[in-house]
Amino acid sequence: MxxxxxxxxxxxxxxxxxxxxxxxxxxxxxxSGHSAGPLDMADVFTVLYEHVLNHRPKEPLWDDRDRLLLxxxxxxxxxxxxxxxxxxxxxxxxxxxxKFGTRLQGHPExxxxxxxxxxxxxLGEGLAQGTGMALAAKMDGKSxxxxxxxxxxxxxxGLHWEATMTAAKFKLDNLIAxxxxxxxxxxxxxxxxxPLEPFADKYxxxxxxxxxxDGNDIAQFTETIEKAKTVKGKPSVIIxxxxxxxxxxxxxxxxTWHGKPPNKEQADVALRELQAERERLTAxx
Amino acid sequence: MxxxxxxxxxxxxxxxQDPAGVKQVPTRxxxxxxxxxxxxxxxxxxxxxxxxxxxxxxxGFKEALPDQYIEIGVSEQMLVAMAAGMASAGKVPFIASYAxxxxxxxxxxxxxxxxxxxxxxxxxxxxxxxxxxxxxATHQAIEDIAIMRCIPHMTVVVPCDSIQTKRATLAxxxxxxxVYLRFGREKTPVVTTEETPFELGKAQIFREGRDVAVVVCGxxxxxxxxxxxxxxxxxxxxxxVNNHTVKPMDEKAIVEAAEACGAVVTVEEHQIFGGMxxxxxxILAQRRPTPIEFVGVADQFGQSGDPAELIEHYxxxxxxxxxxxxxxxxxx
Numbered sequence: 001m002x003x004x005x006x007x008x009x010x011x012x013x014x015x016x017x018x019x020x021x022x023x024x025x026x027x028x029x030x031x032s033g034h035s036a037g038p039l040d041m042a043d044v045f046t047v048l049y050e051h052v053l054n055h056r057p058k059e060p061l062w063d064d065r066d067r068l069l070l071x072x073x074x075x076x077x078x079x080x081x082x083x084x085x086x087x088x089x090x091x092x093x094x095x096x097x098x099k100f101g102t103r104l105q106g107h108p109e110x111x112x113x114x115x116x117x118x119x120x121x122x123l124g125e126g127l128a129q130g131t132g133m134a135l136a137a138k139m140d141g142k143s144x145x146x147x148x149x150x151x152x153x154x155x156x157x158g159l160h161w162e163a164t165m166t167a168a169k170f171k172l173d174n175l176i177a178x179x180x181x182x183x184x185x186x187x188x189x190x191x192x193x194x195p196l197e198p199f200a201d202k203y204x205x206x207x208x209x210x211x212x213x214d215g216n217d218i219a220q221f222t223e224t225i226e227k228a229k230t231v232k233g234k235p236s237v238i239i240x241x242x243x244x245x246x247x248x249x250x251x252x253x254x255x256t257w258h259g260k261p262p263n264k265e266q267a268d269v270a271l272r273e274l275q276a277e278r279e280r281l282t283a284x285x
Numbered sequence: 286m287x288x289x290x291x292x293x294x295x296x297x298x299x300x301x302q303d304p305a306g307v308k309q310v311p312t313r314x315x316x317x318x319x320x321x322x323x324x325x326x327x328x329x330x331x332x333x334x335x336x337x338x339x340x341x342x343x344x345g346f347k348e349a350l351p352d353q354y355i356e357i358g359v360s361e362q363m364l365v366a367m368a369a370g371m372a373s374a375g376k377v378p379f380i381a382s383y384a385x386x387x388x389x390x391x392x393x394x395x396x397x398x399x400x401x402x403x404x405x406x407x408x409x410x411x412x413x414x415x416x417x418x419x420x421x422a423t424h425q426a427i428e429d430i431a432i433m434r435c436i437p438h439m440t441v442v443v444p445c446d447s448i449q450t451k452r453a454t455l456a457x458x459x460x461x462x463x464v465y466l467r468f469g470r471e472k473t474p475v476v477t478t479e480e481t482p483f484e485l486g487k488a489q490i491f492r493e494g495r496d497v498a499v500v501v502c503g504x505x506x507x508x509x510x511x512x513x514x515x516x517x518x519x520x521x522x523x524x525x526v527n528n529h530t531v532k533p534m535d536e537k538a539i540v541e542a543a544e545a546c547g548a549v550v551t552v553e554e555h556q557i558f559g560g561m562x563x564x565x566x567x568i569l570a571q572r573r574p575t576p577i578e579f580v581g582v583a584d585q586f587g588q589s590g591d592p593a594e595l596i597e598h599y600x601x602x603x604x605x606x607x608x609x610x611x612x613x614x615x616x617x
Binding site: 067109110111117118120128129130135140158159162166169 | 331352355357358360362363366367368369370371372373374375376393394397398401402403
C-alpha cells in the first residue's frame with residue numbers, strides 16, 4: 001500500500017496537472033521540442049520531486065541531496081516544469097525554454113542549471129554517470145541516493161548496458177533506474193524499430209531487481225519506488241509503463257508527437273483539457 | 286616560454302648522441318609512478334581501468350591504493366561517463382586505456398559528459414603513436430591530439446619522456462578541469478632530469494638556435510635534438526622547443542620562437558592534419574606568418590613493425606627532421 005493519504009494523492013495529481021500545463025506552455029513558447037515523453041512522465045517527476053527526493057530547491061547544490069539524473073535529455077520540459085512548480089525557479093522562466101541565453105537549454109546542461117546533475121541529450125549516458133555517482137557515494141559512506149530516469153528507446157545504446165553491468169558488479173543498491181516505457185521513438189514503435197522485449201528479463205539477466213508499474217498511476221508508482229528503496233545488495237529498475245502524450249487526448253498513444261510541439265490552437269485544446277481535469281480533481285478531492 | 290635554456294638537457298646532448306649511453310624508459314612508467322603519488326597526496330584521486338591495468342601502468346596503483354582503484358572491464362565509453370559521474374561527486378578520476386580506445390572510441394562521452402559538464406576527469410591515453418609497433422594500425426592512435434584539442438575546456442598534454450610524464454601526471458592531478466594526457470608504450474630516451482622545470486602551458490627551450498625553431502611534442506624530442514646536433518655541423522643552428530602542452534598552447538613562446546628564427550618545423554608522432562603542428566600553424570598564420578614544415582604521419586594509417594622502423598618509415602626519424610629543417614631554411 002502506498003503511504004499516500006487520499007488528500008495527498010489528490011494534491012500530487014493536481015501538481016502533475018500543473019506540471020503538464022507548464023510543459024504545454026513552455027513548448028508553445030519555444031516553438032520546438034518534444035511533447036509526448038514529457039507529458040507521460042509528469043506523474044513520475046511529480047512523485048520524485050514532491051515525495052521521494054531528499055533535496056532543497058532553494059539550495060540546489062546541497063551536498064547531501066539525492067541526485068536525480070535525466071538520461072533522455074529531450075524530455076527536459078517535464079523536468080524543468082517539475083523544478084519550477086517545485087520551487088527551484090519562477091514558473092514564468094519556463095517560457096524561456098530553448099531561447100537564446102536561457103538556463104533551460106533544449107537539452108539540459110549541468111553547468112547552466114544547478115541540480116540537473118548531468119548534461120544530457122546524447123542518449124544512453126545517464127545510467128553510466130549515475131553509476132559513477134552512486135559508486136562515489138558508497139566509497140565515501142554517503143547516504144544520498146541516485147535516481148536515473150531513462151527512456152525505453154535509449155536501451156538500444158550499448159553504453160547503457162555497460163552501465164547496467166557495472167552497477168550490478170558494485171552492488172549499487174543506492175541506485176534506482178526508472179524507465180519511461182512508452183513504446184515510442186522517433187521512427188515509430190520501439191518494437192518495430194529495434195525490439196526491446198523481453199525487457200524486464202534483460203535487467204534480471206544483468207542481476208538487477210526489477211519492478212514494473214503503471215507510470216501514470218501516482219499511487220502505484222509511489223508504492224513501487226518505496227519498495228525499490230528497500231532492496232539491498234543490487235540496483236533496482238522500475239519499468240514505468242506510460243501512455244505517450246498522457247493528459248492530452250489527441251496526443252495520447254501517437255508516436256508522431258514524440259518530437260514536435262503543439263501549435264497555438266493545439267496548445268489551447270490541451271490547456272482546456274488539463275483545466276477540465278483540474279476541475280474534476282478538485283471537485284472529487 | 287621557460288626563460289632559460291634548459292641547461293640540463295643541453296649539457297647532456299653529447300651523451301644523448303651516443304645511443305648506448307642514453308637511458309631508455311617508457312613514458313607510461315612515468316605515468317604509473319605519478320598516479321600513485323597523486324593518489325597518496327589526495328585520497329579523492331581514483332584510478333579506473335578498462336582491462337589494461339598492466340600495460341597502462343595502473344597496476345602499481347591498484348596494489349598501492351586498492352580502495353581507490355576501480356576495474357570496469359572492456360568498456361571505454363563507460364570509463365569516461367562513469368568517471369564524469371564520480372568527478373561530479375568529488376572524485377578526481379584518472380581513466381586509463383589505450384589512446385585508440387579512449388578517447389578514440391569514447392569521443393562523444395568525452396565531449397558531453399566530461400568537457401561540457403566541466404568535470405575533473407583525467408584521461409591517460411596510453412600506447413599512442415605508431416611506436417606501439419607490432420600491434421599494427423588498429424592500436425596506433427595518431428588522430429587523438431586532433432580530436433581532443435578541438436574540445437572546449439580540454440587541456441592536452443604530451444610529455445617528452447618518462448620523467449616529464451610523471452611530472453605532468455602530478456600537475457594535472459593538481460589542476461581542476463578535464464585533461465588528456467598522452468604517452469607511449471616503448472622505451473624512449475630520457476632527456477630531462479628530476480631537476481628539469483615543468484609547468485603546464487609553458488613551452489621549454491631545450492636547445493638554443495637562431496636559424497630554425499623545431500617545435501616538438503612527445504617522444505620525438507630525442508630525434509629532434511639529434512637532428513639539431515647534426516645540422517649544427519653544417520652551420521644550421523636549431524632552437525629546439527619542447528611544446529608539451531598542446532592545449533592551451535604557449536602562444537607567446539611559439540611567436541617568439543618564430544620571430545627569433547624566421548622558420549619553424551613542427552614534430553609530432555601524430556597525423557600532420559589537426560595535431561600540435563596544426564595549432565602552431567594557426568597561431569603563426571594569425572600572429573606572425575612564418576614558413577613552417579610539418580613532421581608527422583602524412584594522412585596514412587600505420588602498420589605492424591618495430592617501433593624504430595615505423596618511425597623511420599613514416600618520416601619521423603632524425604634524418605626526416607633534418608630534411609624538414611633544410612626545407613624550412615630554404616624557404617626563409
